[in-house]
Amino acid sequence: MAFHTRSNSFPSRPHPIVQEVEEHLCRLRSSEATSTSSSPSISHKLSGLQELHDCVDRLLQLPLTQQALAQEQNEKWANEILDGSLRLLDVCSSAKDVILQTKECVQDLQSIIRRRRGGETGGLTSEVRKYLTSRKMVKKTINKAMGSLKAIANKSAFSSLNKDHEKLREVEAVTLAVFESLLSSISEPKSKTSSWSLVSKIMQSKKVACEEEAEANEFAQVDAALNSLIGHKTSKSQHQNVDNLQNQLNKLESCIRDQEEGLECLFRQLIKTRVSLLNILNQ
Template identity: 75%
Template sequence: MTFHTRSNSFPSRPHPIVQQVDEHLYILRSSEVTSTSSSSINHNLSSLGDLYDCVDRLLQLPLTQQALAQEQNERWTNDLLDGSLRLLDVCSTAKDAVLQTKAYVQDLQSIIRRTRGGESEALTSEVNKYLSSRKMVKKAIQKAMKNLKGIDSKTTFSSLNNDQETVAIVGKLRDVEAITLAVFESLMSFISGPKSKPGSWSIVSKMIPTKKVACEETEANEFAQVDTALHRTSKSNNAQNQLEMLESCIQGQEEGLDSLFRQLIKTRVSLLNILNH
């Protein structure tokens, strides 16, 4: 006698889109998500973009929409919506940080070109504006990081009525949220850089080139290098070169965050459509 049973889980051979989501999750988990190098961070932002392309297709699957639209699972769909809003807030904080820094970097470059690196009231004023803006950026990032640390990424499925399809889908989407938050945390740590040391801010000495480079400057990222150059009282690398490297770094992050922000909005809209279906 043969018995036929109906499985409530993903088929033994998952849908190709589900497999693609798993592959992109694996790539990000295998990468240096916590790395503080600009190349690694830009690579992770790009990988997140690829992941969310797959997530959007996953949310369009009838299997996904049916599972998340069930009334008894409305709580978990709302949790996913809350998560999507949290991700948008963090992404917006990172975007504001890089855009604000970019504006001040460009102003500094303009002043340095006009004054040829010499001391002037305009240059002193612009440096002070940049340093003040960095303080505001760091405060915003610290607040966002504090909010991140308060997030409980663990999910229980006690109210899913043993619906393995929904358990698998919600679990996968929560995995996506967790890896996204990890990348954002790494990015914001990169932007924030090390805490500034107290001391006087001599302007002219920051702008004069030298062959000697402090060890901490060569190891620091682009944001930290400029912060250090504008804070140190000893001679440092040519500030213009450092500002150009920072601007290039910011450009890559700005493009990655712009694209990712649009994808996060698209994901949130898809979840809203499922809930309101």
């Protein structure tokens, strides 16, 4: 893919789409370095990723790009591009599974709270504990997905590409960084995070220095409300904490819905890009 222009087979000036890819990369890198782990921030990054991969798909439609892919000496490069697109689809699919499991946990707890009769809170504590157990299962799924991210980083993706094609490596690295942000925000919403920690090997760059304490996101707020509910035994305090929990769950459900929609749109875009690659290589 003609991301840079030092090769004699490419024009002397970069195509506007190449510049657009770089602009999207810059915005996403800046967002990863400075933004919080809040759900609106993650949703914004997912939207940015979709725009980035739409640019990549349009870049694939350029005649020069297709000619470069069709050249016999670029067969290894083409195979690595296909492998990279499949890796991103696998990670995105895992992220979708995590969001679905989390949504089901939240909906189950909301349903239990709504079924309370006359405002009675008896037995609710045990149901909260069941929710927390379900959250542990979600975290196991997240740990598995994070393990996949580590494996990708250790492979040093696109290691055989020359400097003309390193932009594609950056596209994959930024995409994986956003996925890591998403998974970390769900699993450990109060921890310090650096979304470049697992993908720095791909980027072959230094770890982002900015590692500020993440603001409490919607997942952390729900966890705090649950712990508060369990910790208060009096009827009056439980009623107050149930009301707070309901509010926090409503906010979390809305954020999960936004992230679910963002992942679905991104997943469709990744599929579209892979289909474009396969069509070009099969010509």
